[in-house]
Amino acid sequence: MPRIALATESRFDPVPAKLAIKDLSKAFGGRAGVTAIDNLSLEVRAGEFVSIVGPSGCGKSSLIRIVAGLDAEFEGDVHLAHANPGRLLTAMVFQEQSNFPWMTVRENVSYGLRMIGRLDAEGRKRVTEYIAKVGLARFENAYPHQLSGGMRQRASVARAFAADPEILLMDEPFGALDEQNKVLLHDELIRIWEETRKTVLFITHSIDEALVLSDRVVVMSARPGRIKDAFEVPFERPRSVMAVKADPRYGQLFKRVWDALRDEVLRTRCGEERGGE
Amino acid sequence: MSRDSTVADAGGRVVGDFRIIERTKKVPGPQERTFERGLGIVTPLAFVLLWEFAARAGWIDLRFFPAPSAVLSETWRLLRAGDLVAHIGASLSRVTVGFLVGAVPAVGIGMAMGLNRYIRAALQPMIDATYPIPKIAILPLVLLVFGLGESGKYAILAIGVFFQVVITTAAGVAAIDRVYFDVARTFGVGRLALARTVVLPGALPVIFAGMRLGIGTALLLVIAAEMVAAKSGLGFLIWQSWQLFAVEEMYAGLMTISLTGLTIFQLLRALETRMLRWRPINVQ
Known part of the structure; x- marks a missing residue:
């Protein structure tokens, strides 16, 4: 029964975690096809920021699309605990430019709330608030083509937060940005997240990004994707990017995560040299 | 545009004589745009005037190409x-x-x-x-x-x-x-x-x-x-x-x-x- 079950309407036992994934498998191209995810299990507690780090093509994006409800073809169980059915359960920040080009920044950030019928006075206040929080107040009437890549991703982040979902899904949202913009956006995300403490599942290929942002870093294996290892991130909150990087534990933890990831990256490289799978 | 000069390395020692090439910029001015737009008007106008002249001078057959x-x-x-x-x-x-x-x-x-x-x-x-x-x-x-x-x-x-x-x-x-x-x-x-x-x-x-x-x-x-x-x-x-x-x-x-x-x-x-x-x- 490969379906996403909401805890509020579930025939399963009450789920202790906010997000519980059990024995999830995903294959592309039928039975003889490629296995993208193989028996993956993962739990994310309420209010926890979890990053998934893995080599390219390990099924990270497939995983988050399944959780987001964008892909219903999988095996296994995905449980999401919906506390308030009147509220949006999940919102997603996409890797690529996903602001509607035909809407202004303000219209884009309002979109989620407008579509779930919650763009009332309070909703509009949230929109204004989040546009200001990501530093786009002066650009709220600008169209996406007038913005830089970093500003567009800021608008995407604001759109997801403004919709006030219970779980926030982020699929390599800063993957296409330059290093300097990334540092600024990381600090902004940390600040906003620490204010809201939403449950976050964050996909990235950057160990650095995962350590700076998360409470827990989960390493995924090369295809077929499985959980290889997980690391608690000890840095105190409130955090800042520079404080984390100056912490001596940062280098040690970076090395431990890299040691877990290294073999997997090498495996994907061998795979490529042999001409794919 | 070029001139000759000596060039020094990082330690300040002269490494030789070189010809210095200067890259220059060329910015199309507003008068060029006006000229482009003017061409779009002048050309058809000239064509019509030529046609009129040709018709009056009897160079073309007025039964098919009236002035x-x-x-x-x-x-x-x-x-x-x-x-x-x-x-x-x-x-x-x-x-x-x-x-x-x-x-x-x-x-x-x-x-x-x-x-x-x-x-x-x-x-x-x-x-x-x-x-x-x-x-x-x-x-x-x-x-x-x-x-x-x-x-x-x-x-x-x-x-x-x-x-x-x-x-x-x-x-x-x-x-x-x-x-x-x-x-x-x-x-x-x-x-x-x-x-x-x-x-x-x-x-x-x-x-x-x-x-x-x-x-x-x-x-x-x-x-x-x-x-x-x-x-x-x-x-x-x-x-x-x-x-x-x-x-x-x-x-x-x-x-x-x-x-x-x-x-x-x-x-x-x-x-x-x-x-x-x-x-x-x-x-x-």
Whole structure:
């Protein structure tokens, strides 16, 4: 029964975690096809920021699309605990430019709330608030083509937060940005997240990004994707990017995560040299 | 632009004599743009003057190529008599009605085809098979079915416009980046809201391109239909002037069609610019 079950309407036992994934498998191209995810299990507690780090093509994006409800073809169980059915359960920040080009920044950030019928006075206040929080107040009437890549991703982040979902899904949202913009956006995300403490599942290929942002870093294996290892991130909150990087534990933890990831990256490289799978 | 100089390394030691090449910048000034725009006016004006001169000097056959001044005075006469206005009005109302009757359902069906694979599978082969038929070829059939009244003219125009717009609309919807549909789905957007907030605005640039093609087809068909089956309109005026060998009147008709078409395209462009304000300027 490969379906996403909401805890509020579930025939399963009450789920202790906010997000519980059990024995999830995903294959592309039928039975003889490629296995993208193989028996993956993962739990994310309420209010926890979890990053998934893995080599390219390990099924990270497939995983988050399944959780987001964008892909219903999988095996296994995905449980999401919906506390308030009147509220949006999940919102997603996409890797690529996903602001509607035909809407202004303000219209884009309002979109989620407008579509779930919650763009009332309070909703509009949230929109204004989040546009200001990501530093786009002066650009709220600008169209996406007038913005830089970093500003567009800021608008995407604001759109997801403004919709006030219970779980926030982020699929390599800063993957296409330059290093300097990334540092600024990381600090902004940390600040906003620490204010809201939403449950976050964050996909990235950057160990650095995962350590700076998360409470827990989960390493995924090369295809077929499985959980290889997980690391608690000890840095105190409130955090800042520079404080984390100056912490001596940062280098040690970076090395431990890299040691877990290294073999997997090498495996994907061998795979490529042999001409794919 | 160059000069000779010695060049030193990081330690301050001279490493030799070099010729220093200076890269210079060239910025096109505003006068260049004015000149470009001026060329677009001066060239046709010079051509008309040459034509006028050639006509007066007797270098060209006035029976086929009357002087521009004669065409202008004939146009003025037709305008004052009210004939021209009536003909323009007749053609324009046919184009307007025919275009709307063709384009509005075309946008709807094109969107449905772009969104639903079954609707596309059901309609695409039929459209592909009938699209290549020159619409003028079915004019007699349309006249047979709808008769010689206005409805026949509306029908042939609507058919011509429909094909252009339905094909481009379906292509425009299919070309919308999938991520925008994903965004809508993550917010649980329903079909109608999806059409309004994603599909229509996303396909609109391509729909406008289709409408420009559709207007072109509509102008072609209205003239053709009026030549064979009307007692009014610019097509009728030109056909009649051929039969009466009123060449100046024919040129007046041609000039009017050109100006009318230009005006319609400009209006469509203005509408497009207004509705697609979100696009980068250089694309338009």
